[in-house]
Amino acid sequence: MKNSAHVEQLVEPCALSASVVKSIFDLRVLISSLCALLLALSFPVQAQQPKKIPRIGFLSAGSSSTYSPRNEAFRQGMRELGYVEGKNIAIEYRFAEGNLARLPELAAEFVRLKVDVIVTAGIPQLLAAKRATSTIPIVGSGAGDLVGAGLVAGLARPGGNITGLTSISTDLAGKQLDLLKETIPRLNRVGVLWDAADPGATVNFKAMEVTAQALGVQVQRLEVRSPEEFETAFNAASRERAGAIMILQTNLTNTHRKRIVQLAIKNRLSTMLGESGLMDSGGLMSYGPNYADLHRRAATYVDKILKGSKPADLPVEQPTKFEFVINLKTAKQIGLTIPPNVLARADKVIK
Numbered sequence: 001m002k003n004s005a006h007v008e009q010l011v012e013p014c015a016l017s018a019s020v021v022k023s024i025f026d027l028r029v030l031i032s033s034l035c036a037l038l039l040a041l042s043f044p045v046q047a048q049q050p051k052k053i054p055r056i057g058f059l060s061a062g063s064s065s066t067y068s069p070r071n072e073a074f075r076q077g078m079r080e081l082g083y084v085e086g087k088n089i090a091i092e093y094r095f096a097e098g099n100l101a102r103l104p105e106l107a108a109e110f111v112r113l114k115v116d117v118i119v120t121a122g123i124p125q126l127l128a129a130k131r132a133t134s135t136i137p138i139v140g141s142g143a144g145d146l147v148g149a150g151l152v153a154g155l156a157r158p159g160g161n162i163t164g165l166t167s168i169s170t171d172l173a174g175k176q177l178d179l180l181k182e183t184i185p186r187l188n189r190v191g192v193l194w195d196a197a198d199p200g201a202t203v204n205f206k207a208m209e210v211t212a213q214a215l216g217v218q219v220q221r222l223e224v225r226s227p228e229e230f231e232t233a234f235n236a237a238s239r240e241r242a243g244a245i246m247i248l249q250t251n252l253t254n255t256h257r258k259r260i261v262q263l264a265i266k267n268r269l270s271t272m273l274g275e276s277g278l279m280d281s282g283g284l285m286s287y288g289p290n291y292a293d294l295h296r297r298a299a300t301y302v303d304k305i306l307k308g309s310k311p312a313d314l315p316v317e318q319p320t321k322f323e324f325v326i327n328l329k330t331a332k333q334i335g336l337t338i339p340p341n342v343l344a345r346a347d348k349v350i351k
Contacts, residue, residue, distance in 0.1 A: 054306050055090045057110035059120035059129060061251040063097050069277055073292035074119065074141065077299025096125075098255050100197070103128035111136065117302050119164075121295070122251065123149045123200025130162060137311045139301045140164030142294035144200040145207070146316055155316040163311040164301055165294045167249075167274075168204075169318045173211040176272050176287050179324070180244050181217070182342050183285070184270060189218045191242035191269075193233060193260065195250040196223040204248050227256050234263040244270040247283075257281035261330075268334045276323040279350065284330045289319030323347045 058074070060067055071093075075085070083089040092113060094106040107128040110118050118129050121141040129138045130151060138161055140146060145168050152158035155166070181187050192208055194201040205221075212219045220242050222233040237245060245264055247253050253260060257273070261281040264271045273279065274288035301314060327350040331338050343349065 053088060053090050054116045055092060055113065056302060057113065057115035057118040058091055058093045059096075059103070059106055059110070059118060059125050060094070061096045061098070061100060061103065061122050061125050062255055063095050064093070066255055069292050070121070070141070070295045073295040074298055077296035078302065080296075081299055081303045083299075083303075096251075098251055100124050100251065104131065107132035117305050119298055119302060121291075123151070123203070124198055124251070126151050126162065127199065130160075134161055136161065137305045138162045138164075139298050139305070139311070140166065140316070141298035142167045142289070142291050142319075144168055145203045148203040148207075149200060152316060155318070157312070158314070158316050159312045161311050163314040163316055165297055165317045165319070167289050167291070167294065167319060169289065169322075171211070172274075172288065173204075173208045174215065176246060176274070177212060177215055177217055179285065179287055179342065180246075180270065180272055181215070183336070183338060184243050187217065187243040189220060189240065189242050191220040191222045191233075191237040191240075191245045192248060193222040193224065193230075193245055193253065194248040195225065195252040197225045198250040198252065201248050201250045208246070208248070224252070226252070227259060230256070230260055230263055234267050234269070237269060238267045242269065244272060246272045247274070249274045249278075249288075254278060257283070265330065265333050270334065270336060271330075276325045276348065279325050279327060282327065282330050284327055284334070284336070286323070286325045288322065290321040290323055293321045294319060325350065 064071065078089060085091055092115060094109065096102040096106060103125055111133050115136060118136055118138045119141055120126060120129055121143050123144050126138065126140055126143055140162065142165055146152045146166050147154060151162050152160065180190065190212065192205060194205045196202065209219050220237060220240050222237060224230060224233050247260060257278050258281045261271055261283050271283040273283045273286035275291050276286050277291055279286050304314060305311065324346050325348045326338055326343060326346045328338065329350060
């Protein structure tokens with residue numbers, strides 16, 4: 001009995017010690033939880049700080065109305081990739097309204113805003129953006145000869161901070177001239193209307209000359225620098241008996257395309273445009289890449305860059321979709337009959 005009582009006396013202190021330890025442990029857990037809560041409450045700003053939304057600078061040489069289909073195509077491309085303006089992406093739009101002299105300042109403004117990517121089309125816009133920054137990625141959305149203009153080192157490995165899509169493809173000019181020759185069998189002289197103040201147009205014109213020479217077609221240079229020179233250019237084309245007019249795409253010719261086509265119809269001259277989106281002017285025909293598609297595809301470059309890709313490592317893409325459009329109403333106005341074999345190849349016929 002004595003031994004049993006002695007054991008009980010020994011157990012009681014042990015049980016008491018375990019109870020005390022448990023209480024102390026529970027108290028420590030409570031204190032730790034309270035500390036964690038106080039710590040979380042002491043930094044509410046950091047906990048609620050929103051994630052930085054990427055900002056895109058969209059630069060255009062023209063007006064928002066002139067290039068509305070292209071701009072919307074880019075936004076559509078961004079939406080298809082999950083980007084919603086005002087929610088997880090911000091797009092800053094700047095329009096030079098046809099004044100190329102404004103491009104450097106608009107590009108510099110994007111640099112001050114610290115945009116994540118600059119998107120633009122056209123050699124003058126790309127040159128302005130390149131001069132403004134060598135670090136912010138720049139995506140071309142359907143410009144001309146990027147290599148010829150010195151904007152990229154090559155299509156496969158562009159180098160630097162510029163990449164994107166070009167509107168130039170193998171023998172595009174040759175295809176346009178072939179369509180004109182099939183439509184006008186006796187065609188041997190073509191006037192080429194181009195903005196001599198646009199460096200991209202200068203590169204394209206030189207390429208056109210080489211192609212025309214190979215096809216046995218004489219080229220008449222119709223250089224313009226302002227709308228006031230259009231009429232003089234068409235008078236020269238009529239005087240030299242040009243059989244058709246090819247209109248090289250620049251901001252000047254795109255913005256004033258209706259005036260240009262009116263002069264062509266007045267002089268009973270066939271016109272070849274480089275984009276179906278410009279056929280609202282009443283041109284006779286157009287053959288070229290789908291520029292809306294190029295702008296939509298530019299969104300894929302923006303997406304890759306925002307996810308860490310470097311422009312220098314993203315190959316420049318050439319157009320994959322082309323459209324051939326014929327305007328029969330205009331053909332009737334200038335007294336031209338479109339051959340059935342040419343008409344059958346059109347993607348769209350305007351009646």
